[in-house]
Amino acid sequence: MILNKNLPYSKQSISSGDIGAVKKVLKSNYLTSGPQVKNFEKNISSSVNVKYAVSTNSATSALHIACMSLGLKKNDIIWTSSISFVASANCAKYCGATVDFLDIELNTFNLDIQKLEKKLEISKKKKKLPKILIPVHLGGNPCDMEKIYILSKKYKFKIIEDASHALGAKIKNNKIGSCKYSDLAVFSFHPVKMITTAEGGIVTTNNKIIFEKLKMFREHGIVRDKNKFKNKKIKTLETHYEQHELGYNYRLSEVHATLGISQLKRLNKFIKKRNQINNFYKKELSNFPMKFQNISKNNLSSVHLVIALISKKIRNNFFNYLRRNKIIVNIHYIPIFYHPFYYKKKFLTNKSAIEYYESAISLPAFNDLKKNELKYIVKIIKSYFLKNAN
Ligand SMILES: Cc1ncc(COP(=O)(O)O)c(C=O)c1O
Secondary structure (H helix, E strand, O other): OOOOOOEEOOOOOOOHHHHHHHHHHHOOOOOEOOHHHHHHHHHHHHHHOOOEEEEEOOHHHHHHHHHHHOOOOOOOEEEEEOOOOOHHHHHHHHOOOEEEEEOEOOOOOOEOHHHHHHHHHHHHHOOOOOOEEEOEOHHHOOOOHHHHHHHHHHHOOEEEEEOOOOOOOEEOOEEOOOOOOOOEEEEEOOOOOOOOOOOOEEEEEOOHHHHHHHHHHHEOOEEOOHHHOOOOOOOOOOOOOEEOOOOOEOOOEHHHHHHHHHHHOOHHHHHHHHHHHHHHHHHHOOOOOEEEOOOOOOEEOOOOOEEEEEOOOOHHHHHHHHHHOOEEOEOOOOOHHHOOOOOOHHHHHOHHHHHHHHHEEEEOOOOOOOHHHHHHHHHHHHHHHHHOOO
């Protein structure tokens, strides 16, 4: 097979149904803050089995208001995984908090629970415990949330799951986003993610007070419930509102929400397809020196990414070889502490994260990837190892 186009590591799948739905909403009365935003929130909350969902214009803004809703402020500390997109840490910096990074585990590529436990013990003695932990379900592979939840009770920290990659993933029978083991969870709807709204995100929670705060921070810090009004001097008309805190305009539009509603209908199909792709790679390449992400038998990964580890001696060469053959592989992610904004020498103790970064490669995995394209990728990968044997 000769490939006449590039195969990206991921991309969106847009159906005629998606296009029809968006066209229709453009002719409707509302382009923002209308019924489709509410419907999208309702559909996501019933899909992940949670009480409340607040949509936003990105997962980055969702993470920001999630931190704000837990009262994160200057001098507070958050911990997150060394291996994630920078947004997992930036959300805390927006609140003026300090960020520390956790090492990862080289089987699951998620944060290392044993190292987390040790770090908590030491930090307790130093009185430097985090206020919030932000575990990241890397590539849609669920973290061991039961263990993290137990630690959160012992060391009294809150949990925001960065589930940007994990819509549709499950821990046993619990959907990620149900917040069974966390205070809040955040999903991303960026085009490469499980479903897309072009740009968009959502926060889920079972806590009503947090829910009210999320809505307020999403909309400038404005309160619209007359029972909560503080200013007794103004005679309140129906349209009255009050700003109680400093918030943002992080609203999702009706157009984006409509695309999300339409996409969500295909989520199960997407997850099935992505898991098939992952299994195909694993099976076909089982005799080659590549180590794929370990997903617990009890869990379901949404397979946002198919990441493999390969000897760091050849990783860059392998990366360039695949790209020369139109397979547009990528690296997820540069350890966040390597970015100059975050860099501190002390973070270099996260040795597995560094090892991971030097060995990881993300292979194409997206909903519209065709079987012959997948076979082509596997053939090219095998050809690399055959050419470079010994
Ligand atoms: C782990 C993780 N968290 C947060 C984000 C931010 O998502 P968004 O682009 O929707 O703001 C991303 C996006 O790539 C991500 O991968």
